[in-house]
Amino acid sequence: MQQLPDDFFTPEEARLLSTIRQAADALGIRARVVGGYVRDKLLGRPTKDADIVCEGDGILLAHEVAKAFQPRPNVAFFKAFGTAQIRLASGFEVEFVGARKESYRGESRKPDVEHGTFEEDEIRRDFTINALSVPLYGTDGWQVHDPFNGLEDLKQRIIRTPLDGDTTFSDDPLRAMRAARFASQLGFDIFPDTRAAMTRTASRLSIVSQERVTDELNKIILSPKPSVGFIHLFDTGLLQQFFPQLPTLAGVEMVEGKGHKDNFYHTLQVLDNVAARSQDLWLRWAAILHDIAKPATKKFEAGKGWTFHGHDAVGERMVPKIFKALKLPLNEHMKYVAKLVGLHLRPISLSKDAITDSAMRRLLVDAGDDLEDLMMLCESDITSKNEVKVRRYLQNFALVKERLEAVEATDAMRNWQPPVSGDDIMQLFGLPPGREVGLLKQAVRDAILDGVIPNTRDAALDFVKTQAIALKLR
Helix, strand or coil: CEECCCCCCCHHHHHHHHHHHHHHHHHCCCEEEECHHHHHHHHCCCCCEEEEEECCCHHHHHHHHHCCCCCCCCEEEECCCCEEEEECCCCCEEEEEECEEEECCCCCCCCEEEECCHHHHHCCCCCHHHCCEEECCCCCCCEEECCCCHHHHHHHCEECCCCCHHHHHHHCCHHHHHHHHHHHHHCCEECHHHHHHHHHCHHHHHHCCHHHHHHHHHHHHCCCCHHHHHHHHHHCCHHHHHCCCCHHHCCCCEECCEECCCHHHHHHHHHHHHHCCCCCHHHHHHHHHCCCCHHHHCEEECCCEEECCCHHHHHHHHHHHHHHHCCCCCCHHHHHHHHHHHHCCHHHHHHHCCCCHHHHHHHHHHHHHHHHHHHHHHHHCCCCCCHHHHHHHHHHHHHHHHHHHHHHHHHCCCCCCCCCCHHHHHHHHCCCCCHHHHHHHHHHHHHHHCCCCCCCHHHHHHHHHHHHHHCCCC
16 A cells, blocks of 8 residues: 555545545445546546445445435436446546456457456456555545556556456457557557557457447547557557558558658658647548548559559548448538548648639638638648758748638638529529539539639629520520
């Protein structure tokens, strides 16, 4: 046991834990606060929930604790799992469960569970740093119980399994994903023996539902430096088990002395660049997928080198398939990611070519409300070991942003809708829905975006009448 200072817990936390201690005493059982809450308190990280393990009925303890609060919180409990949860008025959540012992069968990560002791509950913990606990009994103040030397691992910033890693990860392969996630969230190293066990048991991930795998993956993506977790997943072979398109980006091919960049590590750098500027999960997903079609479009052209023509459009079409396979939402989030993947070359190409107002209008219209996110993605995509080249690209990119702002201020093209609709065209010429209506709508759109006619209804109507004559509709 390691003694903790009297002020280790905030006054509110100390009152809560003392209340739980009193409730457990009243029931004649012992309780501990365990796992991530203790770990994060020792690391000085913010906490918003706590897990309580007791040698007895966790649901009964939760109801006893709830009685001590006014207003009395609702107790959500799951009898089949022996767990209960209360949410305090402050928003802090506390989960209660009885100590358990587990045994696993080879074909499933769902264990057979029985009531157990604290010691039996400790050995089922995933990592030493998550096996730390603070007993809520006795009279010696707050102390840390450390059965597997987790305090030293916290000090050394190491993730290690309390038992043999092969057993830990074979029993529950999702723990290997969690190892990569904690490394990414906490900035810790994974102990070499633990990482080797992750590699040996990687194929066991197939028994875990895709929803659970993707949930862990999203937590890695939302970590401060996501590349840390992705590199662990890649090096151990875990990533290849459920997201094969991304590892395909890895490697450099040489022909006639010319090679391309390693697009896997480039993608991770772009992801980290976006993560440094935005907490948005879906913008980070756009960073992950922006070059996903490069392997499918890679070609060597003599005298030019490697090309990836059309990887933006092909990548946009790949997004729905990847989202479906990973059980990500097939809704506006998917459409947003696909849109950014499809547009991600446009601003960068404008920075290289002569910038026309027409090109600016088209980008403003196509990007709409997502323009700022697109520009953030594109700026993050400027990566090179050549600092001079990076500075030049960033300077050119800054000019593009200035011109976009100027064109938008003049033309107000964001979320633009044509002043003449398909219904207008059908009514004007007595046409049914069909090819001619589509051609006229596109002609009006192009004429306004190219600056041929003003962005007004009268000008658009006059223009569409002239186009109708060319199509022999009048």
